[in-house]
Amino acid sequence: MEAEIITVGEEIILGEIDNTNARFLADRMRQQGIVARWQTTTDDAPQHICTAVQNALSRVKTVFVCGGLGPTTDDNTLSATAAALGTHLAIDERHWRWIKQEFKNRHQKMVKSNIVQACFLAGGASLTNPVGLAVGSWWQQGEKTVVVLPGPPREFRAMVDQEVLPRLRQLIPGQQLVADLIMHYVGVPESQLMTTINAALAKNSAVVATSYVQPGEIQVRLTTTAASQQEADARLQTTRQTILAAQPEGYFGDGQITLAGEVVSLLKQRHLHVTAAESLTGGLVQSLICSVPGASAVFDGGFVTYAPAQKAAMLGIQAEVIDKYGVVSSETAGAMADGCRQKVGADFGLGLTGVAGPDELDGQPAGTVWLGLSIKGEPTRTRCLHLDAHSGRQAIRLNSAQLALMMLYDHLQK
Incomplete structure (x- = not known):
C-alpha cells in the first residue's frame, strides 16, 4: 500500500524548522507495510494546499495532510483540504463545548476563530487530540482516504499512535x-x-x-x-x-538506547562510580553521563582541564610528563585518567586529550586523540584515535567522547 504525506508550513519551506512529523509518520507507516512513496511540503497558501491534496489523490489512495489547524489567519489547511475534496467543515459540538470549558478553566479569553479547532471534514469523522485543542479529520470516500492532523509534534505523534494507526490497520486486513x-x-x-x-x-x-x-x-x-x-x-x-x-x-x-545510558546501567548494577578529566571534549563525556536519569548514583563530579597548567593544578600531573611527552600523548591521557580517579575516589577515571582542529597542536594533526582508562586496582590503559579531520571539530569531539565511553563499556562487559 502506498500513501502520500503533505506537510503544511511556511517555516518548513523556509528551512527554519525540520520536518520531523513526516519522518515520524513515514516510519510508523513503514511498520504497517505502508510506503510513503511521495512526500510534499507546501506553504500556507490555500490554493497551494488544495492543489497538493488534489495531486496526491491522483497518485495514491491514502493522503495525510499535516499542520495548519490553529485559529490564526495563516491556518488554512482544513478549509483548503475541504475545497479539494468538494466538501465543507462540520463542528464536533462535544469538543467545542470542551474547548470553551478549557479556556474558562485557564482564565483565557477566546476569539471567534477558536471554533476552527473543533472542526473536521464533513462526511468524515473527527479524531480525538489527547494532548491539544485541535481535532483531526478522517475522511473516506470509496477507496480514497484523507487524514488531517495538527502540526505540533507532541500532539501529532499522540494522535498518530492512538487515533490513526488503529484505523489504518483496518484498511489493510491480512497485511503482514x-x-x-x-x-x-x-x-x-x-x-x-x-x-x-x-x-x-x-x-x-x-x-x-x-x-x-x-x-x-x-x-x-x-x-x-x-x-x-x-x-x-x-x-x-x-x-x-x-x-x-x-x-x-x-x-x-x-533498540531505543544510548551508549551513555548503557554505561550508567552497568555501573549501577555493580555499584561502581566513574569520573573524567577532559581536554578537547570540554566536559562532553560528563554531560553525556549526566543526561541519563539516575546518573548521580554513579557519577559524583569531574574535571575540565583544557589548559596544560590546569592539568597540573587540578589533577596533580607532574609538569615533567607534559614537557617530556606532550599534551597529546598516551602518558598525558593516562595521567589525566589516574589523576581524576584518585582525586574523586571513583572506581574508574576517563582521560581525554587531543586535537579537535582545525589547527595542529604540538605537531599533531587534527583528529589525533588519546584516551585513558584508569581502573581501580588494575593497570591504566590508553588508546590512540586517528579520527577524520574533515568531519569537523564537533564530530571529532563527539566521536572522542563516545569512544571513551566505549572503552569503559567494553571493560564492564568482561
Missing part, C-alpha cells in the same frame, strides 16, 4: 506485519561494518539490513515481514546473533 530491530555500533567505519554484515547475511533473504549514520554512532536496522510478531522477533534475533558472531567489535546494544 513489518518488524524491525535496531543495533548500535560505535567506532567501526560504516563501509567496513556493512561489508561484514552483508557478507554474513548473504544467504538470508528474509531480513534486510540498512545502516544510518547518526551523531557519534552507526545504527543498523534489521527489517523483516512476517505473519506474527512472534515469528518476526524470532527471525530478527537469529539474524542479530549471526551479525554479532561476524562483527562483535563496536556493538553496544539494541
Whole structure:
C-alpha cells in the first residue's frame, strides 16, 4: 500500500524548522507495510494546499495532510483540504463545548476563530487530540482516504499512535506485519561494518539490513515481514546473533538506547562510580553521563582541564610528563585518567586529550586523540584515535567522547 504525506508550513519551506512529523509518520507507516512513496511540503497558501491534496489523490489512495489547524489567519489547511475534496467543515459540538470549558478553566479569553479547532471534514469523522485543542479529520470516500492532523509534534505523534494507526490497520486486513530491530555500533567505519554484515547475511533473504549514520554512532536496522510478531522477533534475533558472531567489535546494544545510558546501567548494577578529566571534549563525556536519569548514583563530579597548567593544578600531573611527552600523548591521557580517579575516589577515571582542529597542536594533526582508562586496582590503559579531520571539530569531539565511553563499556562487559 502506498500513501502520500503533505506537510503544511511556511517555516518548513523556509528551512527554519525540520520536518520531523513526516519522518515520524513515514516510519510508523513503514511498520504497517505502508510506503510513503511521495512526500510534499507546501506553504500556507490555500490554493497551494488544495492543489497538493488534489495531486496526491491522483497518485495514491491514502493522503495525510499535516499542520495548519490553529485559529490564526495563516491556518488554512482544513478549509483548503475541504475545497479539494468538494466538501465543507462540520463542528464536533462535544469538543467545542470542551474547548470553551478549557479556556474558562485557564482564565483565557477566546476569539471567534477558536471554533476552527473543533472542526473536521464533513462526511468524515473527527479524531480525538489527547494532548491539544485541535481535532483531526478522517475522511473516506470509496477507496480514497484523507487524514488531517495538527502540526505540533507532541500532539501529532499522540494522535498518530492512538487515533490513526488503529484505523489504518483496518484498511489493510491480512497485511503482514513489518518488524524491525535496531543495533548500535560505535567506532567501526560504516563501509567496513556493512561489508561484514552483508557478507554474513548473504544467504538470508528474509531480513534486510540498512545502516544510518547518526551523531557519534552507526545504527543498523534489521527489517523483516512476517505473519506474527512472534515469528518476526524470532527471525530478527537469529539474524542479530549471526551479525554479532561476524562483527562483535563496536556493538553496544539494541533498540531505543544510548551508549551513555548503557554505561550508567552497568555501573549501577555493580555499584561502581566513574569520573573524567577532559581536554578537547570540554566536559562532553560528563554531560553525556549526566543526561541519563539516575546518573548521580554513579557519577559524583569531574574535571575540565583544557589548559596544560590546569592539568597540573587540578589533577596533580607532574609538569615533567607534559614537557617530556606532550599534551597529546598516551602518558598525558593516562595521567589525566589516574589523576581524576584518585582525586574523586571513583572506581574508574576517563582521560581525554587531543586535537579537535582545525589547527595542529604540538605537531599533531587534527583528529589525533588519546584516551585513558584508569581502573581501580588494575593497570591504566590508553588508546590512540586517528579520527577524520574533515568531519569537523564537533564530530571529532563527539566521536572522542563516545569512544571513551566505549572503552569503559567494553571493560564492564568482561
